Amino acid sequence: MKTIKYELTDESFGKVATLTFDEPDSPVNTMCLQWQDDLSEAAARVLKDKDAIQGVILASAKSTFFAGADLRAVMRLTPADAPRAYAEVERVKKNFRTLETLGKPVVSCLNGTALGGGWEVALVGHHRIAVDDNKTLFGLPEVTLGLLPGASGVTKMTRHLGLMGAQPYLVEGKTFGPREALALGLVHELVANAGELRAKALAWMAAHPTAQHPWEAKDYKIPGGTPANPKIAAALSVAPAMLKKQTRGLYPAPEAILACMVEGALVDLETALRIESRHLARLMTGSNAKAMINTFFFNMNAIRSGQSRPRDIARFKPARVGLLGAGMMGAGIAYAQASKGITTVLKDVSQERADAGKAYSARLTQARVDKGRMSADEQAALLSRISATSQAADLASCELIIEAVFERRDLKALVTQEAEPWLAPGGFFASNTSTLPIAGLATASARPEKFIGIHFFSPVDKMKLVEIIRGPQTDDETVARAFDYVQALGKIPIVVNDSRGFYTSRTFATFVMEGAAMLGEGIPAAVIENAGLQAGMPVGPLAVLDETALSLSVHVLEQTRSDLAAEGKRYTATPGELLVERMVKELNRPGRAGGGGFYDYPAEKGGKKTLWPELKTLFEKPDAAWNIDELKDRLLYRQAVETARALSEGVLTSVHDANIGSIFGIGFPAWTGGAMQFIYGMGTDRFVRRCDELAARFGPGFALTDAVTAGIARHQPVY
Template structure:
């Protein structure tokens, strides 16, 4: 066996997973073949066996499936995939029905297939380390547990108890696993872990899995139990309301849980195999694996970080502006132990900014997730001030004031004068080009964009913008800082709106253009949700404010005029301008925009929008499909333009940035992956059709077509 070491000593078979040349163990084809051999070896040695220990030679227990192999599967491979899954499960089954105790010694993370390997054991013991992650997160990759995970977790926890860990992919640590009864004990060291395993074998010479015992009953009841049946009746509708049918893995998991709970163990496993085989060859899984495994790991590995620069972490961060963004940045720093100086024009405003962190942590204290001492320590890391001199010693200063060039220039000059020698200055602007803002700096090479998203405490993405003069060290420092505060960095080159704001603008403005065309507002919002966006384009523009969009439009016109050019506004921009300047509907913060916000009641679309509606013709479903295409294609095309213009330089930044930054649907795998999942030829043809009907925003230039082809997987 190439990936498994086997040793038999005094009746104890020690099975050590040890994939050669890899830092982790995976379910690669060779390992699957080795598991079949292992089952045969254990069966041959049965008369000598008193027990089996499943162990790992790596720092983690087991990493799970071979995802590269999944990306290569085609629809015709489903039958072969089913056969392979069943063959592996047969090996699992032979091992756990030997008639001797099998114990899994979990020395590190066991996720996905790794946790399913741990579930082979009649008992599991784990190292007592809260950082160890266990569980079945396959649904987040468009897959489902298929190596007995659904069948066993359902039988161990019950239909309702297992639901969060299967349908939502909720993870847990060893202590939580002990509380749920999924592990039998915790060890302080590897030696103690081994001794626990041996002690269990001695104490349980004959043992079966719970579901193989005559007195087994499913926790909470089967689907025929009245309480369970009632919950299952509404669960599909609740799930569709959340997923809009765009995530087949969640549906397949629910089906496997419920169907499997009504039959014997072996039949339940076979149901599970069939559903996984179908998901594995589907485009949805390929999209989500590309984004949430390969693209995300590329970013974590620093693929977009300039090479050759020493790792860095700021000693103290200065933040200019204690509004919602500045206050959020201060919290993000303090939550990761980084001290901040939070400066505003008055001490009261700065203190109000620090109180934002108090509000967040008050909730954590109330829920028992943080004690008062830790809260006090966190708040102590934020120094509110109105004095620019307090910024002395800060080796990173982030400007987070209003989107006004003159104001940003003023605070830049003031802060740079007291910043630590060799420090880095960053702007949190969302739209203004960094190269222009850097003109106020004495050291434009050390001036970089660090664009956070609101609310900072919840949004994971941070967009790092390289200006014309920004050097590699500043980009690398910004990258390291973003990782240090637990967020996900993407790197883009300077441009108006950069990447995320620019693409987000196409989404909301396409929605506004639809209104101007006479399409009913409820249908526009429904199209956004049906496509997989978190909210409709009109609702999200209300939240970010129509007046801000008009301010950006005015600034763009002024910038073009300064260069002797004329900016031609889009149909959506003109309609938004009309909403603000003629109809006095500037957005939620100012009382209302596309929506009304009655006190104590749910928001509702502004009745005045009905005056723009025109009679609908044709098939309503076809119209909805057209609107969905417009919203998704418009964003994907703008992303490809960013690639063609060198604003973006990698598909991993494009995909992760679009999903985490602007809410591009996760089922697509991101804006560039959406193009490839549609098929380049079909995408090109459909774009041309949309351009003929709705304008140049959908047109693909030769440069855009070339960059799409260049990055085709």
């Protein structure tokens, strides 16, 4: 066996078989095909030695216990592989059952993290002992990758915790640490270090020579009852509808998990396990799982490992960072920094404004204190890290200064020149601009090679993504240090090259302006909004425009016209941009903050917003023809086309930055795996054909050049 070491040892109470998982040339253990073959061999050896042994220990030679499935193998599956996938899962479970029903105690020694298939391996043990380490994670997060825990995870967790108790860990993929596992009864003992695991396992075996799982007993009952229990039945009657409301029918995995839980609770264990395998085989060979695995596992790991970061540059750990502008963005960044232990200088034009910015952190932390998530001492420590000031000299010794003032080039130039001289030796300067090219902003800097864009999203305390923009003169060290700074905040960095709107803002604009264009075509506003929701966007395009401010979109439009005019060029506004401009300048509807835009907003707290009634009179055309599927395509394809253009132009340099940026930055539907995976998931040829159809009907926004099409093909990932 190549991935499992099998040992028989003489102990005081008899022989013990130890199966030690140790996949060669891999930092973790996975359910690769070799491991599946080795597990069959190991189970056969245990069965052969059954009469001689008094117990079985499951252990790991890695720093973690077991990582789970071989996801690269899953990426290569097609729908035609479903029967084979089903057979492989059934083979793994047959071997699990061989160990579990041996009539001898089986102990899982959990020296570290066990997630997904790794936790299912752990559940084979009748008794589970874990090292008490708060960095260790257990659980079944398969749902986040479009899969379900089909190697007995659904069946066993349901039988351990009950239908209601198991839902957060199965349908939501909630993970947990050793102490929570102990409280749940999923782990039975904790030890201080891995060196104590074996002795504890042997002691338990000696005391429990005929162990079995709870459900093997004749008097076993599922905690809380089966679906036949009136209370359970009442909850389950609304569960599918609630789930559909959350997923909008776009995520098959949660629905499959719920079905496995309920159906499995009504039948014997062996039948429940087969139900589980059938559902898993269907998900494994479907497009949704591939999309989500590609992005939320492979793409996310590429970013976390620093593939977008310039190499061979020492890691940067920020200690003191200055912020210019204590408005919503500056105040949000200050909170993000202080919560990670970074000393923060928050500067505005007056002490009053700076104090107001710091008060934002006080409100956020007080809410956490009130909910019991933070102590008063922790709140005081966090707030002490933020110094509010109106004096530029207080920025002295900052290793990084970020300006977060209004999107005006002259204002940004002014604050850059005022603050930059106070940087610590070797420090760098960043702009939190969302649209203005870094090349132009860097002209105000004395050291453009140390000038970079760091684009946060609002609200900063909730949004995970940060877009790092390399200007034409920005050096590698500055990019690397910006990357490290973002990771130090616990956020997700993507790195893009300079252009107007960079990647996220220009692509976000295509979504909202396509929605505005639809309104101009006479399509009812409610239909447009619902098309966005049904496609999987968090909110409709008109609602997003209101929140970000129609007036800001008009300001960006005017700045673009002005910049291009200075270059001797003329900018042709899109139909959507012209409609938004009319809303602001003619109809005085600047957006939510200005009193109303596409929506009216209630004066009373808790009231519901409603679409502005005048939209129907001003824009809706009774004879306007529309098809909901076509509207959904327009909203998604327009963003995907812009992403492909950005990749072709070199604004984006990797597919992983494109996919992660589109989902976490602009809300592109997670079920697609991101804007580029949306293309690859359906196939390039099919995508190109549909773009041609949309371009013929709705304009050049959907048109693909040969260079863009070639770029799509060139960047396609291979597994």
